[in-house]
Amino acid sequence: MDKIERYSFVVEPFHVDFTGRLFMGVLGNHLLNAAGSHSHSRGWGIDQLNEAHYTWVLSRLSIELAEMPAQYERVEVETWVESVMKLFTERNFLIRNADDGRIYGYARSIWAMIDVATRQPANLLTLKDGDILKYVLTADEKPCPIDKFNARVRLAEPHAVEVPTHYSDVDINGHINSIKYIEHILDLFPRQQFEQHRVQRLDIAYKAESYYGDTLTLYHEAAAGNPAEQLVEIRKHVGSSDKPVGETVVQATIVWE
Amino acid sequence: MDKIERYSFVVEPFHVDFTGRLFMGVLGNHLLNAAGSHSHSRGWGIDQLNEAHYTWVLSRLSIELAEMPAQYERVEVETWVESVMKLFTERNFLIRNADDGRIYGYARSIWAMIDVATRQPANLLTLKDGDILKYVLTADEKPCPIDKFNARVRLAEPHAVEVPTHYSDVDINGHINSIKYIEHILDLFPRQQFEQHRVQRLDIAYKAESYYGDTLTLYHEAAAGNPAEQLVEIRKHVGSSDKPVGETVVQATIVWE
Numbered sequence: 001m002d003k004i005e006r007y008s009f010v011v012e013p014f015h016v017d018f019t020g021r022l023f024m025g026v027l028g029n030h031l032l033n034a035a036g037s038h039s040h041s042r043g044w045g046i047d048q049l050n051e052a053h054y055t056w057v058l059s060r061l062s063i064e065l066a067e068m069p070a071q072y073e074r075v076e077v078e079t080w081v082e083s084v085m086k087l088f089t090e091r092n093f094l095i096r097n098a099d100d101g102r103i104y105g106y107a108r109s110i111w112a113m114i115d116v117a118t119r120q121p122a123n124l125l126t127l128k129d130g131d132i133l134k135y136v137l138t139a140d141e142k143p144c145p146i147d148k149f150n151a152r153v154r155l156a157e158p159h160a161v162e163v164p165t166h167y168s169d170v171d172i173n174g175h176i177n178s179i180k181y182i183e184h185i186l187d188l189f190p191r192q193q194f195e196q197h198r199v200q201r202l203d204i205a206y207k208a209e210s211y212y213g214d215t216l217t218l219y220h221e222a223a224a225g226n227p228a229e230q231l232v233e234i235r236k237h238v239g240s241s242d243k244p245v246g247e248t249v250v251q252a253t254i255v256w257e
Numbered sequence: 258m259d260k261i262e263r264y265s266f267v268v269e270p271f272h273v274d275f276t277g278r279l280f281m282g283v284l285g286n287h288l289l290n291a292a293g294s295h296s297h298s299r300g301w302g303i304d305q306l307n308e309a310h311y312t313w314v315l316s317r318l319s320i321e322l323a324e325m326p327a328q329y330e331r332v333e334v335e336t337w338v339e340s341v342m343k344l345f346t347e348r349n350f351l352i353r354n355a356d357d358g359r360i361y362g363y364a365r366s367i368w369a370m371i372d373v374a375t376r377q378p379a380n381l382l383t384l385k386d387g388d389i390l391k392y393v394l395t396a397d398e399k400p401c402p403i404d405k406f407n408a409r410v411r412l413a414e415p416h417a418v419e420v421p422t423h424y425s426d427v428d429i430n431g432h433i434n435s436i437k438y439i440e441h442i443l444d445l446f447p448r449q450q451f452e453q454h455r456v457q458r459l460d461i462a463y464k465a466e467s468y469y470g471d472t473l474t475l476y477h478e479a480a481a482g483n484p485a486e487q488l489v490e491i492r493k494h495v496g497s498s499d500k501p502v503g504e505t506v507v508q509a510t511i512v513w514e
Contacts (some may be wrong), residue, residue, distance in 0.1 A: 013293065014434055018427045018469065025425065029271050036270065046270075071429060077427075166444035167451060168282065170275045172328060177271055187423035191469050194424060212275065212448050216418075223263050255440075 005038035007077045007099055011069050017194065021068040024199055025182040028061065031093050031107055032178070034077040038091075042135055048219045049113070055124055057112045057206075058178055064146040064201040065095070065105030065138050066144070071078045074098035081146065087121045088112055089132065092144040106146045135252055151203040153231045153251040158219035161188060170212045176211070178206060185232050189245065196257040197228075204252040210236040217246065230254045260394045262295035263459075265355055266335045268326050274451065278325040279380065281456055282439040288350050288364055290434070291334040291430055295348075299392055300385070306370070311379055314463075315435055316345065316368045321403040321458040322352070322362030329357035337394045339401065344378045345369055346389065350399040363403045408460040410488045410508040415476035418445060427469045435463060436505050442489050450513070457514040465506045467493040474503065480510070487511045 007030070015026040039045045039056070039127045048057055069075050078094040093107035113122040124132055163184050171177035182204065210216060223229035234250040264287070272283040296302045296313070303312055326332050335351040350364035370379040381389055419443050428434035440459065467473060471493045480486035491507040 012286070012290055012291060014436055016429050017408060017424065018429060020429050023425065027267070032271060033269060066364065166445050167274065167446060167448070168440045171271060172273050172275060172277050174275045177488045179271055181427045187425050187426060191424070 001042060001135075003135050004078050004080045004142070005034060007037050007079070009075055009077075009182045011073050011075065013071060013073050016071045016152070018191075019198075020071050020133060020195060021198070022070070023183075024068075024186060024202060025179045027063065027068070027095070028179050028182055029063075030075070030077060031063070031079070031095075031109070032058070034079045034093065035091055035109070035111075038079050038081075040041075040204070047164035053116050054113050054114055054127070057114050058109060059112055060110040060149040060203070060205050061107065061178070062109070062146065062149050062201070062203045063105065065109040067102075067104050068198060069095075069104055076102070080142055081132070081135050082137065082139060082142075083110060084124050084132050084136060086123050086125050086188060089124055092142070094144070096110070096118070097226075106144050108118075108144060108146065110149065115162070140226070149203055149205070151205055151231075151251055153233050153253060155219050155221055155231060155233055156224070158221040158233070161218045161220075163216045163218060165210065165212060165214050165216060174211055174214075176210045176214070176216070176249075180253075181206075181234060184216065184218060184234070185220075185250075185252055188218060188232070193256070199254055200257040201255040202252065204250060206250060208236070208247055210234075210249045210250045211238075214238055216249070227242045230256070258299060260392050261337045261399070262291060262298060264291035264294050264336070266332055266334075268328050268330050268332065270328060271442055272329045275448075276451060276455075277328050278455070280440075280444060281320070281325075281459060282436045284320065284325070284352070285439055286333060287332070287455075288318075288320070288336070288352075288366070289315070289335045292348055292366070292368075293427075295338075296449040297338050300447050301389060302460040307373070310373050311370050311384070312471075314371050315366060317402065317460070317462050318361065318364065318367055318435075319366070319369040319406050319458070319460045320364040322456070324359075324361050326352075326354070326361055327454060330372060332361070337399055338389070339394065339395060339396060339399070339438050341381050341389050343382050345382050346381055347459070350398070351401070352359055363401050365401060365403065365405060367406065370419040397454050403458075406460055406462070408462055408488075408508055408510045410490050410510060411476055412476050412488060413481070415478040415488075415490070418475045418477075418512075420473045420475060422467065422469060422471050422473060424469070431468055432474070433467045433469075433471070433506075438491060438509075439475065440506075441475060441491075442477075442509055442511070445475060445489070456511055458512040461507060461510065465493070465504055467491075467506045471495055473506070485513045487513070497514065
């Protein structure tokens with residue numbers, strides 16, 4: 001079987017922002033669908049793994065774009081596995097226009113496999129007798145010309161915005177869904193920011209789960225010495241707890257062009 | 258050309274709620290895509306009309322379901338035009354399982370066509386020499402066995418919840434998008450509501466536009482004599498205005514099973 005999965009979509013009218021470009025969160029959702037399709041076709045899908053009591057957990061996601069697809073454009077995503085370590089695997093993405101082939105950009109992600117019952121990570125090199133290694137395409141074989149995950153989030157005097165979580169934030173596991181964090185982060189910025197700049201790169205690290213009803217506090221500030229880079233840390237407060245500092249669930253950096 | 262358009266989708270993992278069923282907002286988005294596809298194939302798409310300086314405006318949407326599609330199910334939507342009046346057209350939807358044919362439910366919608374420049378409604382019976390009449394399937398020819406739009410929203414002592422609007426709420430026209438109102442309405446309810454009940458029917462009337470940065474106030478209460486029916490009215494406050502009563506943008510009713 002081909003090591004690369006190809007996944008296509010059309011940029012739908014309700015999936016573009018007021019500049020006519022695809023929402024970053026919707027792009028993220030398509031990347032996760034492409035990943036799911038790649039895994040499933042090769043016997044490593046969540047539905048197949050669930051029977052064996054394992055599931056994939058997204059740990060890091062980096063997206064870097066020269067251009068964001070526009071309304072009605074047809075997009076093709078390629079995804080492949082760049083490496084497999086004991087506890088993590090690196091999965092990359094290429095995002096191109098399906099008609100003229102121009103490349104919008106690339107993405108990188110890091111995943112762990114956990115045992116659903118014990119929440120302990122599984123050894124990817126021994127699971128299914130190392131079957132996953134059959135699908136590796138090294139960086140030499142299939143380059144992914146963007147930097148690896150890169151988020152140094154150390155906040156000095158951040159702004160803080162409280163965001164309650166609701167029904168629409170929650171996935172089938174009762175967790176706040178990975179994509180919704182991206183939406184909440186971009187919702188920190190005013191209209192002018194999107195009129196004058198576009199997101200060139202997003203790095204997001206998923207550190208812990210949050211749940212329906214948790215209150216999230218989004219701390220954010222510009223990086224020291226680089227106002228075009230924004231640092232974000234999301235902490236959770238269980239229920240209506242007014243404990244000022246909660247557990248960190250997400251760290252992210254955004255580079256504006 | 259067939260008067261009925263058929264549109265298919267698969268229920269994606271990130272498009273289901275914590276009960277494993279499709280989010281109502283995502284279903285709404287698919288219905289609007291099906292409508293767009295039907296219109297476009299028949300020369301009445303927004304892209305074609307925009308050249309003629311007209312656009313479709315959704316005025317009413319009613320969705321009634323015996324069952325909400327579940328994760329990974331393949332769904333087929335049929336859509337057709339039931340009637341055309343001078344200023345409005347009725348478009349209906351049938352939603353079924355693409356594999357076993359069982360019917361999840363139906364939807365009804367009412368649309369107007371407006372002149373983009375003047376914001377005045379167009380006469381659908383004379384536009385393009387009445388071409389749209391070729392596509393009408395009357396209620397006798399193609400039944401849609403759910404009640405027509407039905408929302409009597411008269412609030413007595415409602416709860417009020419303020420919802421600021423952000424980047425993710427806004428569509429390509431700079432308006433809060435039709436689907437986001439549905440999400441904000443369902444986000445009014447706590448987890449237990451969705452654990453114990455499901456939405457059997459939603460009626461939503463779009464009365465005015467709201468814009469990026471408007472603050473929405475969602476007023477809601479149970480219908481007199483029917484605690485299973487919830488009434489919702491959304492009013493907008495421009496910017497950070499603290500005027501207590503703003504213009505009504507949306508009225509909706511939800512019937513819980």
